[in-house]
Amino acid sequence: MRKKSLLLLLFVSVLCFTLSAQQNDYTKPSLSDGDSWSLILLPDVQTYVKFDYNQPILDLMLAWVVNNMQVLNTKMVLCPGDLVEQNDLFNPNGRVVNQTSVSQWEAVSAAFGRLDGQLPYILAIGNHDYGIVNAENRHTHFDKYFPPNKNRLNQKMLREVGMNVEGRPTLANATYEFVSPHGRKFLILVLEFAPRDEALEWAKGVIEKEQYADHTVILLTHSYMDRNNKHIVHENYKIPGPNYGEAVWQKLVKPSKNIRMVFAGHIGVPDDPKGHTAFRVDENAGGKKVSQMVFNAQALGGGWHGNGGDGWLRILEFLPDGKTIKVKTFSPLFAISPTTQKYAWRTEAHDEFTFELD
Template sequence: MKQINLRFFCSIVIAVCCVTNVVAQQQKYIAPALSDSNSWSIIMLPDPQTYQKFERNQPLFELMTAWISENIDKLNIQLVMCTGDLVEQNEMINPDGIAANQASKQQWASVARAFGRLDGKVPYVLAAGNHDYGYTNISVRRSNYNTYFPVDKNFKTQKLIREAGLNAEGIPTMENAAFEFASPQGRKFLLLTLEFAPRDTIIAWAKKVTGMEKYKNHTGVILTHSYLNSDNQQIVKENYPITDGNYGAAIWKKLVQPSTNIQLVFSGHIGEPDNAKGHVGFRTDKNAAGKKVNQMVFNAQAMGGGWYGNGGDGWLRILEFLPDGKTVKVKTFSPFFAISPTTQQFAWRTAPYDAFEFQMDK
């Protein structure tokens, strides 16, 4: 009888411990919030291609943009950036059901629909990646980008456009464009999107724009698809069948380093199956004016099951710009995990390469 009671007692203790542990884990979750009520933020979305190529994954990316929509006011979101590779294939009409089960038209429609949740609410600026060109990957510089993301799709973005470069077909699009905005504290920013491995003509265009007298006191920002690798090095060369492209090292040498106002560079592109560290990188150098240039790569497309997984486990980055005008806090968060109490304990990545801060020059 004593043995039975002891077993019963032990089972109760174990049950209580399990419940306590679950509650403790749930209590660890804290929803995203600004550390300073006067801060503002930019949301950085990684390459969406793996979300788009499978029908089952498409709702995950829509969940991410829906979460952004719900948090515009709470996080004082001023801008959303996406690192490119909006789709897996630009012109594929017959998916094999293994590498993808959505034709390119369906992929483009899906990513445009997801961003449509932000239309009229917050500006978003999207880089064009190598998968956004050619047939299944870049072979020629023809893209459906402008068909699904024309300049007037989101009037909030359209209001920020100041300059536009020509794509490879000679058309001014947001593949290469300059956007001007100001922080709530009045700091002026000039953000340039550059096509994947930008051509020399685009580098020259970007250099001309950032060198204009009216932008000399702006904080220059570059958003392009391929720039840094996970070893925090500027990419020198990639084996794509284009001959007129500039990768990270060349972009730095020809455009960023000679500038006096470019202080931020953002990119995506890289990845390693289910290895968060293989998707990220960061470095700081100085431009010709001696100002710090913080360069960040963030992607997640091979998290959540590799290249044919769920698209990236919903990971995104929250960049909180503090009102001191120089401190930026970087946080890595997943609305996908955060949506349920069962998985909320996994909603934050807190490794040093995922949660850190950096300083900008004023």
């Protein structure tokens, strides 16, 4: 009996040591330089709200952002769209989606509401935010659930508003001005999914204004590059007059002198992190480097109808030298338990890297 007790005690000790070692291997997110600031980049969030049982993961992610905003000196949150799975679906089948579009929009609006008054968040819209199921037309409920006065911090930064296909003002085409703690002036330009020529012309006119000549422009849009780091040339959506990644590059980004970063989402391969990402650097007409990044996670955690993306997000640390940006990929979902904390960081070359603004 005594021998069994000793064996049991030894087993418990080894188990505790193992769990402790796993926990000690985990490093909480922090800045590499105390004078840096950060931007949080979210992936497409549609699968977190298309199933009601996935919603708590998105709530967890945004709660983590708020709880760590001081540690990371976070100044804003960006999301490249596909906020919902269907924009106007009345009859979910329970297998592909179990919430109506109204419930999906209400859920994602409430989730981001956690940031209201805490942090500005700038959202693009994706193909799933248009039409009925998937961009059959350019009608969207986005402006209803994310009006300009929803978050006073967003409204404070809002500078220019473009028009939708119906000729009405929309935050799907908009600009936001931000001055970093290091004094660098940024203009975040948001463009609708597969923007029309009219939207591109509006954007070009805005960023060429004299008042933005010394601003670093960040373009936030939905569909831009594929998993092979190539600009997307064509997709088979029914919306009229679309411009995909290659056309956006040729008509807007390359001719510009001040677009320096592009952030997008959209792509994914089930349970393949690399298939959700892309990165490339090209030179614009002003001879400046344009760093272009795609980040998504929606088909991780069980594929297209899984848990929504395992809670993955990206932390972009802007160092005080004014040019260096460190990218890290982190999951608050895995980080909440000592049992899973060892999985909370993705450190492959496509998930953890540094780039520079010249």
